[in-house]
Amino acid sequence: MTDPMAVGGPRRIRDLVYETFVAEGRAPSIGELSRRAGVPREAVAEDLARLADAHALVLSEDGDRIRMAHPFTAAPMAFVVTPQNGLDDRRWWGGCAWDSFGISAAMGLDVRIDTACPHCGAAISTLAGPQQPPSSGLAVRFPRPAAEWWDDVVGTCTMIRMFCSRDHVEAWTARHSPGAGYVADAGDVWRLAVPWYGHRVDPGFTPHTREHNQQLLEGVGLTGSFWQLP
Ligand SMILES: [Zn+2]
Ligand SMILES: [Zn+2]
Known part of the structure; x- marks a missing residue:
């Protein structure tokens, strides 16, 4: 399996996640990532799962949204x-x-x-x-x-x-x-x-x-x- 942090595919999704945290202090939704990257939602969900496996970010318990992308978090943590x-x-x-x-x-x-x-x-x-x-x-x-x-x-x-x-x-x-x-x-x-x-x-x-x-x-x-x- 290729490195999910290499340029292209999952890396593009990862970078969009960080861009959104930096600019807006929040995590993007899967639909938003799909639109911005110009790829289907299913492909975004697969990329996110691969990034989570590589510890490049953390998904919610249900796997349907971004929970953390260190050092950022999508929800209050003190x-x-x-x-x-x-x-x-x-x-x-x-x-x-x-x-x-x-x-x-x-x-x-x-x-x-x-x-x-x-x-x-x-x-x-x-x-x-x-x-x-x-x-x-x-x-x-x-x-x-x-x-x-x-x-x-x-x-x-x-x-x-x-x-x-x-x-x-x-x-x-x-x-x-x-x-x-x-x-x-x-x-x-x-x-x-x-x-x-x-x-x-x-x-x-x-x-x-x-x-x-x-x-x-x-x-x-x-x-x-x-x-x-x-
Ligand atoms: Zn921490
Ligand atoms: Zn004290």
């Missing part, structure tokens, strides 16, 4: 990403803390990220950009090891939340999921998101190899069995 330039009226749902930094990185855009601490409920609002790290002191919890992320990628992203502090991650974890997960500084997650997602919407984007991604994790100190990609 993070709102707003351009810092007040004249830009676009908004995006961030799939998780990492993806929220990824949206900024992918578009080369300074943003404000709004969320709430899962432990205390306090509103968290931080600026971030390709050259601008988030506020210091914020922490991000990863719920499960890298090898298990794609077993339920929507569930994984849903649980990669930002907390006001490491103390609040630890208190939350002790109550809800003792002994599980990994706590990272938000600044390290931001440093990871920039190269991980930085080229995602470029016309010439090619998916990273597993080895490349492993090096990116190591580059920000995320090492050991928890961080071993499958």
